[in-house]
Amino acid sequence: xxxxxxxxxxxxxxxxxxxxxxxxxxxxxxxxxxxxxxxxxxxxxxxxxxxxxxxxxxxxxxxxxxxxxxxxxxxxxxxxxxxxxxxxxxxxxxxxxxxxxxxxxxxxxxxxxxxxxxxxxxxxxxxxxxxxxxxxxxxxxxxxxxxxxxxxxxxxxxxxxxxxxxxxxxxxxxxxxxxxxxxxxxxxxxxxxxxxxxxxxxxxxxxxxxxxxxxxxxxxxxxxxxxxxxxxxxxxxxxxxxxxxxxxxxxxxxxxxxxxxxxxxxxxxxxxxxxxxxxxxxxxxxxxxxxxxxxxxxxxxxxxxxxxxxxxxxxxxxxxxxxxxxxxxxxxxxxxxxxxxxxxxxxxxxxxxxxxxxxxxxxxxxxxxxxxxxxxxxxxxxxxxxxxxxxxxxxxxxxxxxxxxxxxxxxxxxxxxxxxxxxxxxxxxxxxxxxxxxxxxxxxxxxxxxxxxxxxxxxxxxxxxxxxxxxxxxxxxxxxxxxxxxxxxxxxxxxxxxxxxxxxxxxxxxxxxxxxxxxxxxxxxxxxxxxxxxxxxxxxxxxxxxxxxxxxxxxxxxxxxxxxxxxxxxxxxxxxxxxxxxxxxxxxxxxxxxxxxxxxxxxxxxxxxxxxxxxxxxxxxxxxxxxxxxxxxxxxxxxxxxxxxxxxxxxxxxxxxxxxxxxxxxxxxxxxxxxxxxxxxxxxxxxxxxxxxxxxxxxxxxxxx
Amino acid sequence: xxxxxxxxxxxxxxxxxxxxxxxxxxxxxxxxxxxxxxxxxxxxxxxxxxxxxxxxxxxxxxxxxxxxxxxxxxxxxxxxxxxxxxxxxxxxxxxxxxxxxxxxxxxxxxxxxxxxxxxxxxxxxxxxxxxxxxxxxxxxxxxxxxxxxxxxxxxxxxxxxxxxxxx
Numbered sequence: 001x002x003x004x005x006x007x008x009x010x011x012x013x014x015x016x017x018x019x020x021x022x023x024x025x026x027x028x029x030x031x032x033x034x035x036x037x038x039x040x041x042x043x044x045x046x047x048x049x050x051x052x053x054x055x056x057x058x059x060x061x062x063x064x065x066x067x068x069x070x071x072x073x074x075x076x077x078x079x080x081x082x083x084x085x086x087x088x089x090x091x092x093x094x095x096x097x098x099x100x101x102x103x104x105x106x107x108x109x110x111x112x113x114x115x116x117x118x119x120x121x122x123x124x125x126x127x128x129x130x131x132x133x134x135x136x137x138x139x140x141x142x143x144x145x146x147x148x149x150x151x152x153x154x155x156x157x158x159x160x161x162x163x164x165x166x167x168x169x170x171x172x173x174x175x176x177x178x179x180x181x182x183x184x185x186x187x188x189x190x191x192x193x194x195x196x197x198x199x200x201x202x203x204x205x206x207x208x209x210x211x212x213x214x215x216x217x218x219x220x221x222x223x224x225x226x227x228x229x230x231x232x233x234x235x236x237x238x239x240x241x242x243x244x245x246x247x248x249x250x251x252x253x254x255x256x257x258x259x260x261x262x263x264x265x266x267x268x269x270x271x272x273x274x275x276x277x278x279x280x281x282x283x284x285x286x287x288x289x290x291x292x293x294x295x296x297x298x299x300x301x302x303x304x305x306x307x308x309x310x311x312x313x314x315x316x317x318x319x320x321x322x323x324x325x326x327x328x329x330x331x332x333x334x335x336x337x338x339x340x341x342x343x344x345x346x347x348x349x350x351x352x353x354x355x356x357x358x359x360x361x362x363x364x365x366x367x368x369x370x371x372x373x374x375x376x377x378x379x380x381x382x383x384x385x386x387x388x389x390x391x392x393x394x395x396x397x398x399x400x401x402x403x404x405x406x407x408x409x410x411x412x413x414x415x416x417x418x419x420x421x422x423x424x425x426x427x428x429x430x431x432x433x434x435x436x437x438x439x440x441x442x443x444x445x446x447x448x449x450x451x452x453x454x455x456x457x458x459x460x461x462x463x464x465x466x467x468x469x470x471x472x473x474x475x476x477x478x479x480x481x482x483x484x485x486x487x488x489x490x491x492x493x494x495x496x497x498x499x500x501x502x503x504x505x506x507x508x509x510x511x512x513x514x515x516x517x518x519x520x521x522x523x524x525x526x527x528x529x530x531x532x533x534x535x536x537x538x539x540x541x542x543x544x545x546x547x548x549x550x551x552x553x554x555x556x557x558x559x560x561x562x563x564x565x566x567x568x569x570x571x572x573x574x575x576x577x578x579x580x581x582x583x584x585x586x587x588x589x590x591x592x593x594x595x596x597x598x599x600x601x602x603x604x605x606x607x608x609x610x611x612x613x614x615x616x617x618x619x620x621x622x623x624x625x626x627x628x629x630x631x632x633x634x635x636x637x638x639x640x641x642x643x644x645x646x647x648x649x650x651x652x653x654x655x656x657x658x659x660x661x662x663x664x665x666x667x668x669x670x671x672x673x674x675x676x677x678x679x680x681x682x683x684x685x686x687x688x689x690x691x692x693x694x695x696x697x698x699x700x701x702x703x704x705x
Numbered sequence: 706x707x708x709x710x711x712x713x714x715x716x717x718x719x720x721x722x723x724x725x726x727x728x729x730x731x732x733x734x735x736x737x738x739x740x741x742x743x744x745x746x747x748x749x750x751x752x753x754x755x756x757x758x759x760x761x762x763x764x765x766x767x768x769x770x771x772x773x774x775x776x777x778x779x780x781x782x783x784x785x786x787x788x789x790x791x792x793x794x795x796x797x798x799x800x801x802x803x804x805x806x807x808x809x810x811x812x813x814x815x816x817x818x819x820x821x822x823x824x825x826x827x828x829x830x831x832x833x834x835x836x837x838x839x840x841x842x843x844x845x846x847x848x849x850x851x852x853x854x855x856x857x858x859x860x861x862x863x864x865x866x867x868x869x870x871x872x
Contacts, residue, residue, distance in 0.1 A: 342760065579744055623746030661762045663745070663755060674747070678755055678762040686743040686755045686762055 008053045010324065012098050015042050016091055021390040023087055024397060030079040039087075040069040046094070055102045057113065061090045064120045071127045086123065089116050157188070157221050159250040161275055163241040165213040170237040172208055181214065183230045188220025189251045193264040215264065219249035243272055245279065327420060330381050334567060337377045338659040341568065344370050345656075345682030374657070378419070378565050385463040385472070386414035388427045392434055392461060399438045406455055407442055412462035418470050419565050422542050426472075426562070429535040429546075433474050433558050434459065436531065441478030441556055451553060453477065465564075469544075469586070472560040481550040483507040508548050512536040543676065545693070569676070569689060572636060573656035574649040576619045577627040580687035581649070582658045582679055587692035589637040589644065591652055596629050599648060607646050609637060616646040617699045640696035647695070656681075660689060674698065712817045716839075718810040718846055719786065721769055725810060725846045727839065728788070732851045734801065736809055737785040753805055758787065765803040766855060772834075782808035790855050802855055815839050820848055 022038045029035070043066040050058035065087060071077045093113055096104070104110045162184070166177055184190050193215040200211065218227065224242055231240050250256045259278050344367055351363035389411045396409040418426070442448075442457030449455055460475045483504040490496035490510050502510075514533040539546045544562035571582035572591075592609055599607065599618060606613040614637065620629055629650065636647045658679035676689040716727040717736075742754040742765050751770040755762050765785055770776050785803040820837035834854045839846045 339760065625744070625746070661760075663762055663764065675745070678743070680757050680760060680762070684757050685741040686757050688743065688745065688755075 005053060006326075007324070008049055009098055010326075011049065012046065012055075012058075012094065015046055016094055016098075017387065017390050018042055019046075019087075019091060020394050023084060023091075024390070024393045026079060027084055027397075033073075036069060036073050036079065040066065040073050043069055055097060057102055057104070058094050058097050060117060061093060061120065064117070064124050065090055067124050068120070068127060077127055083123065086116070086120055090120070156247075157219050157249045158244055159217060159219045159246040159248065160224065160227060161241075161243045161245045161272060162216040162218060162227065163213075163239070163243075163272070164216060164231070165239040166210045166234065167237040167239070168209040168211075170210045170234060173234070173237050175234045175237070177210065177212075177214070177234065180230050180234060181216065184216060184218055184227070187222050187227065187230070188218055189249060190219075191217040191251050191257060191260070193260060195264070215260075217245075217251060217260065219251045241272070245272075245275055330420070333377055334381060337374055338567060340370060341374060341657055341659050342680055342682075346684075347682075349682035371657070374568060378568065379417075381420050381565075382417035383420045383423050384414060385416045385418060385423070388423055388430070389414045389461065391427060392430065395431060396434060396438060396459065399435065400442075400457075403438060404444070405438065405442050405457060406445055407438060407457045407459055409459045409461070412460065413464045416463040416465065416470060418463075418562065422470075422544075422562055425538060425542055426560075429538045429560070430461075430472065430474070432531050432535050434461070437474060437476040437478060437556065441476040441480075443479050447479075451479075470562045470564060472562070474558045475555060477555040480552045480554055480556050481508050481511070481548065482552050483550075486510050505547075505549060508550050511548065512546070543691075567660055569658050569660055569679075571656050571658055571689065573653040573681075573687065574619075574634070574636065574647075575651045575653055576623065576649050577625045579623075579625060580653070580681060580685065581619065582656055582687050582689045583636055583638065583647065584676070584689070584692055585655070587638040587640055589639050592635040592637070592646075594633055594635050594648065596631050596633055599633070607635070607648075609635065609646060612644075614644055614646045615699055616648055617695055618648045620648070620650070638692045638696065640693045643696055643700055645696050645699055647690075647692075656687075658687070658689060713814055714817075715812055715814050716846075716848070717786070717812050718841075719784070719806040720808045720810055721772065721806060722774060725844055726806075727813075727846045727848050728786070728851050730812060732788050732790070734787040734789055737787060737803065739779050739783045739785055739805065756785070756803065758801075758803070761801075763787065763801065763803045765805055768804045768806050771854070777807070779805075780807070784809045788851055788855060791852050804855065813841060815841070823847075 019039060019042050022035045022042070026032060026035045026039065043062045047059055047062040047066055050056075050062065068077075068083055068086075072079050072083070093116065096109065104113055164177070164180075170177060181190075181192055184192075195213045195215065196211070198211045198213070199205070205211070220227070224244065227242055228240070231238065234240075256278070260275075263274050263278075344363075347366060348363045351359045392411070393409060396407060400407040400409075437459050442459070443451070445455040448457065458475075458477045461472070462475075463470060463472045465471070486507045487496065487502065490507070490513075491498055495510065495513060496502070512532050512535070536546055539560055539562070542562055544560055546558065546560045548556060548558050550556040569582070570585040572585060572588055574581050574583060594607060599616070605615055607616045608614075616635070619625070633648055633650055634652045636649065636652065637644055638647055660677045661679060662677050663675065674691055674694050676691045678686050678688050681687050715730040717730050717733050718725050718727040720726075737756075737758070740756050742756045744754040745752060745764075748754070751767050753765040753767040753770075755764050757763070763785075767776055783805065785805055786809065787801060787803050789799050789801055791799055819839050821840070822837055823835055834850055836848045836850045839848060
């Protein structure tokens with residue numbers, strides 16, 4: 001597959017996501033013109049690009065859909081449930097077609113595709129029938145009842161009025177408006193009026209700005225879209241209005257031309273209002289002045305809700321400031337940055353050894369720059385959560401329809417940015433949790449009303465930063481999880497003995513054990529007990545955590561905590577004997593000193609820091625590190641979930657940014673869960689990165705139970 | 706293994722104490738000098754630690770401990786043999802580990818017929834790990850089933866049993 005092709009596929013996927021988003025919004029708010037514009041625009045682009053890459057099936061679908069949305073855009077029909085369903089069905093096909101490279105995998109699909117295409121076409125036909133009727137009435141109201149009937153010839157020449165107002169910066173985009181007007185001449189008979197009223201005094205002219213605009217009359221047999229295509233390249237930088245003003249060629253009408261000339265020199269210039277007014281007056285020889293004003297108003301009012309092309313253009317302009325990069329390239333870049341960090345550690349070490357001020361200052365500057373580079377590259381790899389939120393919108397919509405549950409799904413914090421590797425691996429677990437909430441959490445409407453809740457269930461998904469981590473919370477107001485039932489189930493399964501003391505919260509979190517499912521009914525969607533343990537495993541692979549909190553009949557809250565980045569960690573380098581450890585900086589509070597004798601003086605495993613008793617974790621002992629402990633040792637206090645513990649080490653070396661490497665085969669053996677991984681230091685030795693959260697958990701477990 | 710059908714193959718022989726062992730060269734990536742090995746807490750005894758293999762972290766297994774021999778301090782001759790091991794045969798996964806040995810002897814060629822089955826009695830080592838013996842000159846060389854010796858299942862199993870024993 002060549003790169004263009006790849007890019008196309010990428011783009012389509014993105015378009016589809018955008019489209020789904022917009023449609024879901026539209027479902028709630030079918031009158032939103034902006035969204036309709038957006039859908040229309042995406043359809044239009046999809047049609048164009050897919051045809052270019054030979055995806056004719058996508059082209060066919062989008063072509064007719066585009067027509068439908070054009071009708072909606074022009075307010076000739078409203079967005080119905082039927083249209084939405086057709087669109088969603090088409091999106092599904094587009095997804096399939098993209099994956100299968102324009103092939104429909106089975107006969108069944110082919111049949112479905114044909115049916116869908118047919119129903120869309122039928123819809124278009126119906127609309128077109130309607131449209132001609134409505135446009136006739138519209139014409140008659142605007143142009144008067146007895147519009148002169150001109151027998152249209154075979155080609156059906158119609159006259160368009162095109163208002164082309166370039167934005168000031170048009171010329172800087174490399175577009176020559178005159179070429180476009182030339183192109184229009186190629187389409188049919190054309191009459192152009194220049195508006196130069198905006199041209200300032202010579203002294204104030206900026207030579208790169210475009211002050212001119214044009215009123216163009218075109219008699220052609222071409223479609224409106226063909227005309228719009230002429231302005232394709234200027235779309236972003238102009239206000240373009242194309243109106244059909246007559247079903248015949250007006251340009252042969254000398255009186256009309258004369259009138260327009262006249263209009264173009266008088267102050268108000270040519271406008272749709274004045275044209276229709278003129279036509280009106282021509283057709284109805286006894287036209288009164290008020291009517292003129294009225295019809296002008298009418299048109300203006302009609303125009304307002306339409307979002308002009310320029311508005312879309314401005315939103316498009318924003319996207320020009322970003323570029324698309326293959327994620328593989330980002331991975332490569334991150335690898336190089338990681339290598340650089342390791343090299344930098346060597347350089348620093350060398351500078352220390354050599355005792356040369358010059359070298360030291362170079363090393364220090366290099367370190368500073370590298371930190372910036374690292375932060376920037378990490379930022380580049382961040383993706384807003386929104387990208388996966390839209391997928392969930394769709395899932396919740398479909399699932400709740402399937403299960404006949406009425407659910408409002410809301411999201412928050414879509415702008416929260418997470419490393420792309422995390423996002424990629426996050427969507428499945430979250431999907432699973434959402435499925436669980438819909439299937440098991442939210443009750444059906446009757447039960448809900450019986451329990452004094454509103455018939456509509458609520459699921460809220462939010463993402464935010466906290467404690468140097470990304471938190472994702474899924475809340476539902478469903479029936480909740482009953483810790484009693486979990487306990488019974490656990491005892492029945494032999495996971496738990498009857499006497500084991502367990503708080504409700506701990507009991508609920510038992511559902512993360514493999515093979516645990518309390519659902520009485522196994523559905524297609526969930527309840528086979530293969531889910532939650534896999535969810536937890538996936539989250540833990542991302543170095544994250546998940547817990548559940550639930551109140552019977554109130555609802556369930558699931559919290560996922562994730563690190564911001566997977567590969568690079570800021571930490572504090574410490575030593576115990578000759579082994580180096582890295583403590584992630586995000587958890588570190590403060591550093592202290594302690595005399596070795598004081599550590600074991602107490603009866604309980606507590607040290608006193610700042611007048612506070614703090615449980616400690618003595619690295620030397622816990623990790624069975626041999627050798628003699630120094631007389632004065634150092635303490636790093638770390639906090640995890642509000643719990644503070646003291647980590648006692650021989651010596652704090654300093655701040656250290658480490659590139660996390662997997663422990664390889666070591667990682668698989670048990671007992672290493674206290675380590676996040678390893679990192680390679682400047683002198684080539686390996687330092688171990690501690691998982692501070694797990695250490696706190698393990699220590700407190702020992703102390704309090 | 707399809708490679709076994711080829712009659713003549715190359716083997717790398719190494720020493721642990723007085724005994725000589727051999728591994729098929731196809732499983733050997735390279736032989737390293739012993740650098741600094743970082744101990745890993747809570748690791749099983751035969752895990753010597755981790756070392757830096759050109760930017761990746763290489764777990765090092767003390768082959769002596771693994772084979773139930775007494776560990777000795779490293780000497781000038783000590784080497785780390787970097788091996789690729791099929792971790793999960795059906796998934797085609799491989800892991801890379803380092804095996805710390807007393808010394809590397811040589812690479813030699815031997816035909817399939819030269820590999821004799823192990824005498825049933827008097828074996829100090831886990832017979833599962835040994836595919837057979839060669840006689841090269843005066844020496845008997847034990848041919849190791851590397852995948853079995855260092856397979857991850859073996860590592861995990863051993864690890865668990867140790868935890869149980871220590872608990």
